[in-house]
Amino acid sequence: xxxxxxxxxxxxxxxxxxxxxxxxxxxxxxxxxxxxxxxxxxxxxxxxxxxxxxxxxxxxxxxxxxxxxxxxxxxxxxxxxxxxxxxxxxxxxxxxxxxxxxxxxxxxxxxxxxxxxxxxxxxxxxxxxxxxxxxxxxxxxxxxxxxxxxxxxxxxxxxxxxxxxxxxxxxxxxxxxxxxxxxxxxxxxxxxxxxxxxxxxxxxxxxxxxxxxxxxxxxxxxxxxxxxx
Numbered sequence: 001x002x003x004x005x006x007x008x009x010x011x012x013x014x015x016x017x018x019x020x021x022x023x024x025x026x027x028x029x030x031x032x033x034x035x036x037x038x039x040x041x042x043x044x045x046x047x048x049x050x051x052x053x054x055x056x057x058x059x060x061x062x063x064x065x066x067x068x069x070x071x072x073x074x075x076x077x078x079x080x081x082x083x084x085x086x087x088x089x090x091x092x093x094x095x096x097x098x099x100x101x102x103x104x105x106x107x108x109x110x111x112x113x114x115x116x117x118x119x120x121x122x123x124x125x126x127x128x129x130x131x132x133x134x135x136x137x138x139x140x141x142x143x144x145x146x147x148x149x150x151x152x153x154x155x156x157x158x159x160x161x162x163x164x165x166x167x168x169x170x171x172x173x174x175x176x177x178x179x180x181x182x183x184x185x186x187x188x189x190x191x192x193x194x195x196x197x198x199x200x201x202x203x204x205x206x207x208x209x210x211x212x213x214x215x216x217x218x219x220x221x222x223x224x225x226x227x228x229x
Contacts, residue, residue: 001026002024002025002026002027002028002043003027003028003064003065003207004027004028004030004060004062004063004064004065004107004111005022005027005028005029005030005063005064005065005066005067005207006030006031006032006057006059006063006065006066006067006100006104007019007022007029007030007031007032007067007069008032008033008049008051008066008067008068008069008070008096008100009032009033009051009068009069009070009071010029010031010032010033010037010039010046010069011031011033011034011035011036011037011038012033012035012168012169012170013069013166013168013169013170013196014069014119014163014166014168014196014199014200014203015031015033015037015067015069016037016038016039016196017195017196017197017199017200018067018069018199018200018203018204019031019037019039019044020039020200021197021200021201021204022204022207023039023041023043023044025041025043026043027043028043028044028045028060029041029043029044029045030045030047030057030058030059030060030063031044031045031046031047032046032047032048032049032057032100033046033048033049033070034048034049034050035048036048045058051070051091051092051095051096051099051100052088052091052092052096055099056103057100057103057104059103059104059107060107061107061110062107062110062111063104063107063108063110063111063114064108064111064113064114064115064207065111065114065115065116065117065207066100066101066104066108066115066116066117067116067117067203067207068096068097068100068101068116068117068118068119069119070092070093070096070097071092071093071119071121071134071138071170072088072089072092072093072134072137072170073134073170073171073173073174074088074089074133074134075130075131075134075174076130076133077129077130078130078132081132081133085133086133086136086137089133089134089136089137090136090137090140092137093134093137093138093140093141094137094138094140094141094144097118097141097144098144101116101148108155108156109155109156111155111156113157113209113212114155114156114157115156115157115158115159115206115207115208115211116145116148116152116156116157116158116159117159117160117161117203117206117207118141118144118145118158118159118160118161119138119141119160119161119162119163119199120138120139120141120142120145120160120161120162120163120218121134121135121138121162121163121164122162122163122164122220122222122225122226123135123138124138124139124142124162125162125218125220125226126225126226138162141160142160142162142218145158145159145160145216145218146158146160146216146218149215149216150216153215153216157206157211157212157214157215158215158216159206159211159214159215159216159217159218159219160217160218160219161199161202161203161206161218161219161221162218162219162220162221162222162226163194163198163199163221163222164188164194164221164222164223164225164226165184165193165194166193166194166195166196166198166199167193167194167195167196168196175193181193187225188222188223188224188225189223189224189225189228189229190223190224191223192223193223194221194222194223198221199221202219202221206219
């Protein structure tokens, strides 16, 4: 049986890959992003929102899943970061998720196996230079995910995916040449760069019934970077 699924940040990268995987004709997808997604079909409803602004989502009476994908890669030395950098990263990565979940909560509570999936980064648990702003914001996402998992159990499951560098438009500047791609791949024990599909595969599992006994988890999908040397 298909599910009603909200994907925020569905116009590119991980969100678009997940929407494509779930667009099987049975699921009803509610896609929200700043620009329209290329994923189309009769069971897809798109709405334009900017998570940095006030927005009101149009949602069905029942939602089975929410996935919040927006993120940022604002990499600067700490001494060059200002208050606005930290605030913007926090708003995109954390407060946007808060606003989405608060608006979706009533509909999620009407599902028999509701699931929320959020995205962190390997840089929260593995110290990486120039990541102080984004790691702070994503660290808040991990805290939010665990707190909500406790508060919303048993009716709603909440899990977090923590990727390493992934080949998406967001990371385009870091992977803009073959030399950069090789250097970044070599930093990972698996000697490759993650893809949007890799992350979407994990998100799809967390949305489905096969993960019904998982909540409050931060799952590393990072080529081994977070735990191996």
